[in-house]
Amino acid sequence: MLVRVPLHELCHGGFTWVSRGQWAYRCPVATVTTQQAPRKTPKTGKFSNSVIKKAVMAVSGIIMILYLIAHMIGNLHAFQGADDFNEYSHWIRRIGEPAVPEETVLWIIRLVLVVSVVAHFWAAISLWRQARRARPVPYVTKKRVQQSFASRTVRWGGLILALFIIWHILDLTLGAVNPAGSDATPYDRLIASFQNIPITAFYVVSMILLGLHLRHGIFAATQTLGQTNKRRERPVNVIAYVVSGVITVGFLLTPLSIAFGLID
Numbered sequence: 001m002l003v004r005v006p007l008h009e010l011c012h013g014g015f016t017w018v019s020r021g022q023w024a025y026r027c028p029v030a031t032v033t034t035q036q037a038p039r040k041t042p043k044t045g046k047f048s049n050s051v052i053k054k055a056v057m058a059v060s061g062i063i064m065i066l067y068l069i070a071h072m073i074g075n076l077h078a079f080q081g082a083d084d085f086n087e088y089s090h091w092i093r094r095i096g097e098p099a100v101p102e103e104t105v106l107w108i109i110r111l112v113l114v115v116s117v118v119a120h121f122w123a124a125i126s127l128w129r130q131a132r133r134a135r136p137v138p139y140v141t142k143k144r145v146q147q148s149f150a151s152r153t154v155r156w157g158g159l160i161l162a163l164f165i166i167w168h169i170l171d172l173t174l175g176a177v178n179p180a181g182s183d184a185t186p187y188d189r190l191i192a193s194f195q196n197i198p199i200t201a202f203y204v205v206s207m208i209l210l211g212l213h214l215r216h217g218i219f220a221a222t223q224t225l226g227q228t229n230k231r232r233e234r235p236v237n238v239i240a241y242v243v244s245g246v247i248t249v250g251f252l253l254t255p256l257s258i259a260f261g262l263i264d
C-alpha cells in the first residue's frame, strides 16, 4: 500500500522554498510502502512524556547557547595579544573572588554544563527511541523524504560535537593532547593548536556542524516552548539563522586567523 506519512514523531522539520519569497515549514514527509501492522498509540496530552523530554532538550540547549555566546566572545581576546588572552584565562578562574574561593564560580559553570549536556543527550536518545517504538515495522521503501540538511545531520552532528568537546578540553584546557604541551600558557596552546592544519580542520568541521545543530535546535526549541505559530515561523527562522551564523563565524575567527598567520 502506498501512503504519504508525516513523520510526526520528533517532528523537527525544515523550511522549504515554495514560491516567490514564500517559505513553508514542513515536517519530514515520506512516501512509503507499508506492511499493515498494529501501531502503538503514542502518548498524548499537554504534559506527556515526550513534551517533557522536548522541554528538557530546549532548556538545556538554551543554557549551552548562553555559554557558547560568552565563550565565543571570550576567545576574541586572542586578537588583543598574548598578555590579554592569558589574563582573560586567569580571570575566568577568579570570577567571584574574594567573595568565594578561586575557581568556585568556574566549577559551578562546569557542573551546570555537564548536567545540561547529559540531560540534552538523554532526552535526545530517549525521544529517538520513543519515535522508533511508535513505528515498530520499518518503512519498506522511502520514495521522498523532505528534510532540511541540518535536521538530517543533527543527530550525527550532536555525536561528533560530543567527541569534539572531549578533544577540545584535552587540547586547550588540560593541554594533554596539545602540540605545545600542558606546561605552555593558554595563549601558546591556542597558537600551537591552530598552526597545525589537521587540528584546525577538525575545529572548522566541528564549528560548521555546531552551526547546523544550533540552527535546527533553536527553531525546534521555540516550537517546543510554544513560541511559534504560522505567523511567527519566518522571524523565528531568521533569528535561528542569525544566532547560529554569528556563533559559528565568531568561533571560526580565532582558529582561521591563527592558521592564516593574522595572529601569532
Ligand code: HEM
Residues within 6 Å of the ligand: 068, 071, 075, 089, 090, 092, 110, 113, 161, 165, 168, 169, 172, 173, 186, 190, 203, 207, 210, 251, 252, 254, 255
Ligand atoms: C574554535 C572554537 C573554539 C575555541 C578557539 C575555543 C577555545 C577554548 C580555550 C582557549 C579554552 C581554555 C580556556 C582556559 O582554560 O583558560 C576552552 C575551554 C573550553 N571550551 Fe572552548 N573553544 C572553542 C569552541 C568551543 C565549543 C564549540 C565548545 C562547546 C560546544 C567549547 C567548550 C569549551 C569548554 C567546556 C571548555 C572548558 C572550560 C573549563 O572548564 O575550563 N569550546 N576553549
